[in-house]
Amino acid sequence: MTEEGGSGAGRRLRQLALRDRHEALGARFAPFSGWDMPLQYQGIVGEHHAVRQGVGVFDVSHLGRARVEGSQAAALLRSVTTFDVNRLAVGKAHYSLYCNEAGGIEDDVFIYRLAGERWLVVHNASNADQDFDRLRSVSGDMASEITAETAMLAVQGPEAMPLLGSVLGDEVTKLELRSCVELDWEGGTVTFARTGYTGEDGGECVVGVAQAAALWDALIQGGASPVGLGARDTLRLEAALPLYGNDIDAAAGPYEAGLGFAVTLDDGAYFTGRDALVEARERPLVRRLAHLAARGRGVPRAGYAVHALDGGGPVTRLTSGSFSPSLRLGIGMAYLPVELAKPGARFEVDVRGRMLPVEVVRRPFYRKSRD
Amino acid sequence: MKADFEIPDNLLYSEEHEWLRREEENPDEGTIGITDFAQDGVGDVVYLELPAEGDQVTAGEACGEIESAKTVSDLYAPVDGEVIAVNGDLEDQPELVNDSPYGDGWMIRVRMADASQLADLLDASAYRTLLEEH
Numbered sequence: 001m002t003e004e005g006g007s008g009a010g011r012r013l014r015q016l017a018l019r020d021r022h023e024a025l026g027a028r029f030a031p032f033s034g035w036d037m038p039l040q041y042q043g044i045v046g047e048h049h050a051v052r053q054g055v056g057v058f059d060v061s062h063l064g065r066a067r068v069e070g071s072q073a074a075a076l077l078r079s080v081t082t083f084d085v086n087r088l089a090v091g092k093a094h095y096s097l098y099c100n101e102a103g104g105i106e107d108d109v110f111i112y113r114l115a116g117e118r119w120l121v122v123h124n125a126s127n128a129d130q131d132f133d134r135l136r137s138v139s140g141d142m143a144s145e146i147t148a149e150t151a152m153l154a155v156q157g158p159e160a161m162p163l164l165g166s167v168l169g170d171e172v173t174k175l176e177l178r179s180c181v182e183l184d185w186e187g188g189t190v191t192f193a194r195t196g197y198t199g200e201d202g203g204e205c206v207v208g209v210a211q212a213a214a215l216w217d218a219l220i221q222g223g224a225s226p227v228g229l230g231a232r233d234t235l236r237l238e239a240a241l242p243l244y245g246n247d248i249d250a251a252a253g254p255y256e257a258g259l260g261f262a263v264t265l266d267d268g269a270y271f272t273g274r275d276a277l278v279e280a281r282e283r284p285l286v287r288r289l290a291h292l293a294a295r296g297r298g299v300p301r302a303g304y305a306v307h308a309l310d311g312g313g314p315v316t317r318l319t320s321g322s323f324s325p326s327l328r329l330g331i332g333m334a335y336l337p338v339e340l341a342k343p344g345a346r347f348e349v350d351v352r353g354r355m356l357p358v359e360v361v362r363r364p365f366y367r368k369s370r371d
Numbered sequence: 372m373k374a375d376f377e378i379p380d381n382l383l384y385s386e387e388h389e390w391l392r393r394e395e396e397n398p399d400e401g402t403i404g405i406t407d408f409a410q411d412g413v414g415d416v417v418y419l420e421l422p423a424e425g426d427q428v429t430a431g432e433a434c435g436e437i438e439s440a441k442t443v444s445d446l447y448a449p450v451d452g453e454v455i456a457v458n459g460d461l462e463d464q465p466e467l468v469n470d471s472p473y474g475d476g477w478m479i480r481v482r483m484a485d486a487s488q489l490a491d492l493l494d495a496s497a498y499r500t501l502l503e504e505h
Binding site: 039040044045047068222230231234297298299301322323325352354 | 415417418420436439440441443445454462466469
């Protein structure tokens with residue numbers, strides 16, 4: 001029996017501040033975007049269910065974090081991101097994009113307004129260096145990278161908010177979705193936001209490295225299961241949240257990716273890519289990121305070809321694909337011509353030579369139960 | 372080797388981490404699965420694509436696929452032979468491969484074409500040495 005897929009690159013990997021905590025919990029590590037990251041602890045499926053049914057904690061300190069501060073910070077952020085940050089009240093956060101002049105997506109980011117003139121921007125690890133350069137190029141010394149001096153923990157699941165309330169204080173449980181607050185905690189500051197990447201309730205905490213272990217320990221002792229990148233991927237895919245580098249990249253635009261909500265055009269303000277996006281908005285879409293669910297046994301994976309039925313030949317390739325532990329079937333995403341990307345439309349995925357029937361479904365694949 | 376993996380004495384092993392148990396009552400038949408080390412490495416098994424009864428398998432060639440939450444791996448046949456039984460329980464309970472790799476997680480039974488091929492497999496102590504070198 002042999003396993004497919006390569007091991008990591010040879011260059012030196014960055015290590016998490018909480019690496020000893022992960023090792024003590026039996027983590028297996030894998031290289032990801034230049035970091036040595038916990039892939040799993042007890043097992044991907046069990047960790048996935050822990051987040052859907054209870055609460056899980058993820059160390060996502062590999063995400064790039066930048067603080068932007070100053071009277072011109074809002075205007076400068078507006079000039080490089082698609083969402084009009086001026087409409088964020090203090091204590092609010094929003095998903096946004098960096099685009100290039102052609103309207104292609106250079107990264108997807110989260111922007112938090114911590115105070116009137118103080119912002120936190122969270123980048124993907126794979127783009128963190130170029131993203132920070134982008135911020136620095138427009139804001140100079142107003143932008144400071146805080147990735148190394150902080151850790152970031154995501155706490156997700158139906159039991160996440162009660163746990164976070166008991167650890168950080170009741171104040172956090174009163175926050176609305178996509179709201180953020182800075183808290184004094186154990187002699188340091190925790191920046192907490194009610195955001196996440198799993199489709200579950202919960203939040204994300206940015207904490208100084210001096211307090212990171214205490215926060216991790218309190219969450220674990222409070223009942224959170226440690227969750228690695230393996231389950232982070234199955235959870236985000238079930239929630240139909242795109243992954244940069246898979247489902248979106250510089251060759252994809254916001255509208256075809258279903259990310260129009262991250263683009264503000266009506267304020268008239270310039271930002272990189274605006275002209276291209278104004279044009280894109282007026283043109284009919286050619287393709288759309290579609291959501292495919294298997295209608296047979298088998299696991300579709302990223303890169304597999306999607307074929308038209310009855311030997312109609314390849315149409316596209318999956319940008320993501322996995323077994324869905326919650327639905328117990330294969331799911332994936334792919335860009336399809338808009339006229340074909342209709343719910344109910346059938347295709348076949350070439351799973352290493354066998355054809356797996358799939359059907360276009362509405363997003364998300366999995367929606368948390370409402371209580 | 373990171374952990375203590377179970378390596379039963381009464382089985383034969385391939386270098387690709389399959390095990391084969393020779394059936395006492397029918398010595399030309401062998402039951403095949405993947406080892407404790409292998410199931411640990413692939414992680415949570417979510418789906419198996421196994422050969423069908425009557426299929427011929429060839430030593431050293433892929434005869435099935437093991438889909439785990441994170442990856443897909445090939446199942447290699449340790450010997451030549453004809454598939455005479457397939458573990459149907461794995462269709463609905465693929466996790467048996469993780470829970471009981473040498474028991475309820477068995478995969479296929481073959482009628483061996485040439486029992487002399489067994490000499491090419493490893494005994495438990497040789498397989499343990501292979502893992503220690505891993």
